[in-house]
Amino acid sequence: MSNQALVHTTPEARAVLATEQARIANIKQAFDLYHRARNGMVSMAYLIGFELNAQKDGMAHGRFTEWCEVNLPEIGEATRVRYMKFAVELQRRHKELGPEARALLLASVDGGDLVRQEAQQKLGDRIYELTDGKSLTELYKDTGVIKPKEKPEPRERKPRVLTAADKAKADQRRAVALFDGLCEGLVALATPASVKALASLPPRELKSLKQRWERLGGEFARKLKAIKD
Numbered sequence: 001m002s003n004q005a006l007v008h009t010t011p012e013a014r015a016v017l018a019t020e021q022a023r024i025a026n027i028k029q030a031f032d033l034y035h036r037a038r039n040g041m042v043s044m045a046y047l048i049g050f051e052l053n054a055q056k057d058g059m060a061h062g063r064f065t066e067w068c069e070v071n072l073p074e075i076g077e078a079t080r081v082r083y084m085k086f087a088v089e090l091q092r093r094h095k096e097l098g099p100e101a102r103a104l105l106l107a108s109v110d111g112g113d114l115v116r117q118e119a120q121q122k123l124g125d126r127i128y129e130l131t132d133g134k135s136l137t138e139l140y141k142d143t144g145v146i147k148p149k150e151k152p153e154p155r156e157r158k159p160r161v162l163t164a165a166d167k168a169k170a171d172q173r174r175a176v177a178l179f180d181g182l183c184e185g186l187v188a189l190a191t192p193a194s195v196k197a198l199a200s201l202p203p204r205e206l207k208s209l210k211q212r213w214e215r216l217g218g219e220f221a222r223k224l225k226a227i228k229d
Contacts, residue, residue, distance in 0.1 A: 041136045043124035049087025050101045052080060082145050089143035094130045097123075 056064040091097050104119040140146045
């Protein structure tokens with residue numbers, strides 16, 4: 001059922017339609033304000049930079065920074081430089097912006113607030129059209145005012161070359177780890193449950209285990225005894 005059909009039905013349906021129409025109006029207004037604000041940021045950044053560049057061009061060398069510190073203390077140097085560079089780069093790409101900005105400057109001097117606002121809106125619309133509606137951050141990147149951070153290339157790790165001392169220490173750590181493992185195994189093997197389990201083995205298998213233990217244990221004891229304190 002269309003919106004027009006709802007008008008001629010129940011009061012509830014007419015209330016739904018009124019709410020919907022109000023909602024549509026709110027969305028359109030908010031959308032328009034959003035784009036005006038977004039557009040206004042770009043045009044104001046350009047206008048500030050244009051005015052700063054014009055002021056600097058008419059001053060003696062070395063006087064501009066002092067002039068800014070006295071008259072525009074709320075604008076830091078880094079921000080000021082970005083505005084000025086942005087205006088130069090944008091005007092270099094769109095040369096017609098120069099005369100339009102100068103007309104705005106004359107309007108702000110000769111006219112009142114309403115004249116100034118109308119001229120600013122006209123300039124903003126023109127910049128929006130020329131820059132395809134890009135945001136200020138996008139235009140800062142496009143014009144080189146700010147440069148994206150480059151990710152450092154990952155360093156290639158060179159394989160570590162072990163010295164003789166390094167190898168000896170590694171061998172020591174490995175030997176200690178093996179000895180600790182052997183001691184833990186002997187402790188576990190000496191429990192009553194393990195001893196009972198071994199004793200229940202067939203005689204031939206139990207004899208084989210004893211022979212292996214005597215052979216390996218004796219060899220280890222001899223080598224350990226040969227090491228000088």
